[in-house]
Amino acid sequence: MSEIVTAAMMVIGDEILSGRTKDKNIGHLADVMTAIGIDLKEVRIVPDEEDEIVAAVNALRTKYTYVFTTGGIGPTHDDITADSIAKAFGVPCDYDAKAYKMLEESYAARGLEYTEARKRMARMPVGADHIDNPVSLAPGFRIGNVHVMAGVPAIFQAMLDNVVPTLHGGAVMLSETVHCPYGEGTIGTQLGEIQKANPDTIIGSYPKYLDGKFWTELVVRSRSAESLAKAKGEVEAMLAAIATPA
Amino acid sequence: MSEIVTAAMMVIGDEILSGRTKDKNIGHLADVMTAIGIDLKEVRIVPDEEDEIVAAVNALRTKYTYVFTTGGIGPTHDDITADSIAKAFGVPCDYDAKAYKMLEESYAARGLEYTEARKRMARMPVGADHIDNPVSLAPGFRIGNVHVMAGVPAIFQAMLDNVVPTLHGGAVMLSETVHCPYGEGTIGTQLGEIQKANPDTIIGSYPKYLDGKFWTELVVRSRSAESLAKAKGEVEAMLAAIATPA
Structure with a gap:
């Protein structure tokens, strides 16, 4: 750690x-x-x-x-x-x-x-x-x-x-932003599951509201590059599955 | 009160x-x-x-x-x-x-x-x-x-x-702004005296810095219109005295 x-x-x-x-x-x-x-x-x-x-x-x-x-x-x-x-x-x-x-x-x-x-x-x-x-x-x-x-x-x-x-800095918190074209209500449940499965990351969900439409900025943060990449991949896979339902 | x-x-x-x-x-x-x-x-x-x-x-x-x-x-x-x-x-x-x-x-x-x-x-x-x-x-x-x-x-x-x-609001805090073309160092001592003499007011001094020059925004606040007018008058008299030394 x-x-x-x-x-x-x-x-x-x-x-x-x-x-x-x-x-x-x-x-x-x-x-x-x-x-x-x-x-x-x-x-x-x-x-x-x-x-x-x-x-x-x-x-x-x-x-x-x-x-x-x-x-x-x-x-x-x-x-x-x-x-x-x-x-x-x-x-x-x-x-x-x-x-x-x-x-x-x-x-x-x-x-x-x-x-x-x-x-x-x-x-x-x-x-x-x-x-x-x-x-x-x-x-x-x-x-x-x-x-x-x-x-x-x-x-x-x-x-x-x-x-x-x-100042004595710490390990830099790495972050990746994933654009989510859906509102938080659409992705909230699955995003919570991804967060639970990736305890070494902090996944933030920031609702945006523009011209009557909601979208969401998803930010995955971690001090570990590997953990970050894994969680980001799961977030992207979730969004792809919504765009193209099975 | x-x-x-x-x-x-x-x-x-x-x-x-x-x-x-x-x-x-x-x-x-x-x-x-x-x-x-x-x-x-x-x-x-x-x-x-x-x-x-x-x-x-x-x-x-x-x-x-x-x-x-x-x-x-x-x-x-x-x-x-x-x-x-x-x-x-x-x-x-x-x-x-x-x-x-x-x-x-x-x-x-x-x-x-x-x-x-x-x-x-x-x-x-x-x-x-x-x-x-x-x-x-x-x-x-x-x-x-x-x-x-x-x-x-x-x-x-x-x-x-x-x-x-x-919400249950209080008596509105009245405020008057006085533009001061001098830096705080020029007016600070006298402004402190005016504040002491006007305890029913709050006199704020906000330094501004633009293009290498200092000026100051002076804000007199009070819940009493009379107290506000008196203190503001004293601030303006101070500035006038600096502009035109006796």
């Missing part, structure tokens, strides 16, 4: 919960995790409230190999992620000397005042490592198995690119 | 966590909740695993006024939402007589076999009420404060339209 590496994501921000901002980061993280063989097992979207962030990150970091957060690390009063993560780990949140100096020099070079708000972006839990931000400088951070990144998609994606090489 | 009505959402499905399907329902529910004065406070995306679904729905239904779920109510083996919700409530999951008959007649009228898979869509926790499905007939259901709906966006939205009139 291949090693299973798991992950959870925490999206932090009232603006997602109110509908004002539509999340674009969950789908991106999901794609990246799948590509490197890490199973994303849970996502939580939580408000900008310290108690909620602390409770969620503590629930997730003890259950999964990795946790990834987005949002709440900017300079304004509603950016409370760094403080909340520090609290969850029981460590102080303070100005990080390296981040403080880097931002100070950057603002000086641009002729901008190093305001209290801007200084906030240098705060992180004591003992955290930086996650470099090539877009707008202010770093994210990693503490334990928790990776804290920005919510702005361009910055989140750049930060995640810097995190991926540090 | 106005009554606060809260909600949580649970998105059920491996296909969202693997990145294969990009969720379109969270943003829609968030918009609808905001429009009717219900605070969406948390979203969880969970896999097609009974233990995970049971644990999440029990955590959410005891904490929030309403819970809304999407996904996992189709006819295939990976559709385990009805069984899981029944287990969470400690009641049997069985064929609902009304749903069973409705589907039976519909398939008969269309000359289609009423397969075991199709019959699965008539199963729900004993004691649940139907949520009508005008798109593809098979109903969702409500049990206690939990509303179980389809994952296909067109069906989810149609089901939600049928649920909304049954």
Whole structure:
């Protein structure tokens, strides 16, 4: 049995919960995790409230190999992620000397005042490592198995690119998609039998509805190429039998 | 103080966590909740695993006024939402007589076999009420404060339209958006002071990054029109003072 590496994501921000901002980061993280063989097992979207962030990150970091957060690390009063993560780990949140100096020099070079708000972006839990931000400088951070990144998609994606090489991936989940021109009701019973006969695979059935007609996308997944090929063959044989009844 | 009505959402499905399907329902529910004065406070995306679904729905239904779920109510083996919700409530999951008959007649009228898979869509926790499905007939259901709906966006939205009139909304959260041409670092300190001076409002600051330039969307929210107008005025005065320094 291949090693299973798991992950959870925490999206932090009232603006997602109110509908004002539509999340674009969950789908991106999901794609990246799948590509490197890490199973994303849970996502939580939580408000900008310290108690909620602390409770969620503590629930997730003890259950999964990795946790990834987005949002709440900017300079304004509603950016409370760094403080909340520090609290969850029981460590102080303070100005990080390296981040403080880097931002100070950057603002000086641009002729901008190093305001209290801007200084906030240098705060992180004591003992955290930086996650470099090539877009707008202010770093994210990693503490334990928790990776804290920005919510702005361009910055989140750049930060995640810097995190991926540090992760220990698992065996990549292989997948094959089989187009099924029938609705789920037609194939559901037999598909369930194929799933039972192929316990080393995960067979997903995703109903699609377009212009009044149902069709189904069938996805067979496995960490074993042999198991995948066997199950896929059985799914295709099932569909062929429906198309040409005996 | 106005009554606060809260909600949580649970998105059920491996296909969202693997990145294969990009969720379109969270943003829609968030918009609808905001429009009717219900605070969406948390979203969880969970896999097609009974233990995970049971644990999440029990955590959410005891904490929030309403819970809304999407996904996992189709006819295939990976559709385990009805069984899981029944287990969470400690009641049997069985064929609902009304749903069973409705589907039976519909398939008969269309000359289609009423397969075991199709019959699965008539199963729900004993004691649940139907949520009508005008798109593809098979109903969702409500049990206690939990509303179980389809994952296909067109069906989810149609089901939600049928649920909304049954909900008890709170005082609608009013909001005003102020465009801020500066980055958060410029306005963060003063914005924090305005937030402190206006505790009856929630002031959100949403950094935007476009073509190498930062700007910020400031959103002032309150259930009181007077409080909202006062805080918005102070935000606008702050921006005017930056544009034209004394």
